[in-house]
Amino acid sequence: MRWGYSLGYWSAQPPTHALETVLAAESLGADSVWTSEAYGSDALTPLAWYGSRTSRVRLGTAIAQLSARTPTAAAMAALTLDHLSGGRFVLGLGASGPQVVEGWYGQPYPRPLARTREYVAVVRQVLAREAPVTADxxxxxxxxxxxxxxxLGKALRSTVHPLRADLPIHLAAEGPRNIALAAEIADGWLPMFYSPRMDDAYRALLGEGFAARTDGRDPADFEVVAPVPVVLADSVEAAADQVRPFVALYAGGMGAKGANFHRNVLDRLGWAEVCDEIQAHYLAGDKARAVAAVPTELVLDVGLVGTPDDVRAQLTAWRGTAITTLLVQADPRTLPAVAGLLAGA
Structure with a gap:
């Protein structure tokens, strides 16, 4: 199991020392670094900046939102970054949610799976460059x-020859049908709130997708790049306290009530009643109570927290999962210690 580092998206301003963190991750053996976008910073521009200063680490978007770009624009950005980085780019795509898609991009959200299938097909046409791109x-x-x-429109073919016609495309997916779709049409899956307890169920969903493949791609090459909070502290409780606000935000403050796909993942893990309480507090404006309502057991389900010995013990369950790259969400200052633990030190 490889490891990567998640830089996420910016908050109110650019993060300080981000480039230094990327360089440190590369020197410590990270396979990849990943950026995100919501409705502030974009996912692509920072990767171009970081890619210009690195030589080995892969550069991925986790995620680039479908509604932010037409599929041909996404393909143009992908092939450009792939050339500039010497073949290190990974295009991670996701449908986002209705609040962002309809509120920020002014586009309709319904039928995200069908939209995703069409989108990826167009991107692959551009990258293959076998003929002018058409879609109906x-x-x-x-x-x-x-x-x-x-x-006056006419079918066009990219003027630039892509460096890799098989540039990897990963899909962010949380629902069962979307997970199977990722295995069917993509080269990798970007899950949210992965838990080793759900590994058998996830493998079954991926198997459904692999069985539906028609392009001959080998399932053995499929990647599962899972973001995982990793917090080192003096105790499990102290470390879990640093993860609770993250869980509360995604379980209670993201999406709309009844349409929070992040919360649905936790529901399927058996935390529905807990999420009801978290969401109720969050929507009432009481974020402190929402955070306090996140149990340590939930944090342990989806994260690696505690002393180095605690995390080393917890890693045993993660190493046997379908995850191929554990995407670390951690304080940059702890990266050397985290890298050592992930390497088995």
């Missing part, structure tokens, strides 16, 4: 039909 789907039509525009 429900969501993406290339060229635009003549009766809907100026009537």
């Amino acid at each position: 789907g429900e969501f993406y039509r290339l060229p635009l039909p003549s009766d809907e525009g100026a009537g």
Whole structure:
């Protein structure tokens, strides 16, 4: 199991020492570094900056939102970054949620799976560069039909030859059908709140997707890149305290009531009643009580927390999962110690 480092997205301003963290991660043996986007910083620009200063570490988006770019624009960015980085880019895509898609991008959210399937198919056409790109789907039509525009559109092929026609595409997926879709059409899966307790169920869903593949790609090459909070402290409780606000935000403050896909993952882990309480406090504006309602056992389900000896013991369950890259979410100052633990030191 490899490890990578998650830089996430910016908060109110650019994070300090981010480049130094990326360089440290590369020197410590990280396989990859990943950036995110919500409705502030984008996921692609920082990777170009970090890629210019690194030589080995892979550069991934976790995630680039579908609604932020047309599929051809996403493919253009991917092939550009892949050339600039010498073949180190990984295009992680995700549908996001209705609040962001409809509130920030002004686009309809329904049928995200069908939209994702069409989107990936167009990106793969661009990267293959075998013919001018065409699409006649429900969501993406290339060229635009003549009766809907100026009537002058024509099918085009990228002027730039992609460095890799098989540039890896990963999908962020949380629901069962979306997880199976990732295994069917993508090269990797970016889960949220992965728990070793759900490993058998996840393997079964991935197996459904692999069985539906029609392009000949080998399932043995499929990646599972799982973001995992890793916190080192004097005790499990002290470390869990640093993760509780993150869990409370995603379980109670993300999405809308009844349409929070992050919370649904925790529901399937058996934490539905706890999430009801977290969400009720969060929506009432009492974030402190929402955070306090996150049990340590829930944190232990989805994170690695405690002293180095605690984390070393917890890692045993994670090493046997379908995860191929454990994507560390951690204080940069603890990276050397975390890297040592992940290497088996």
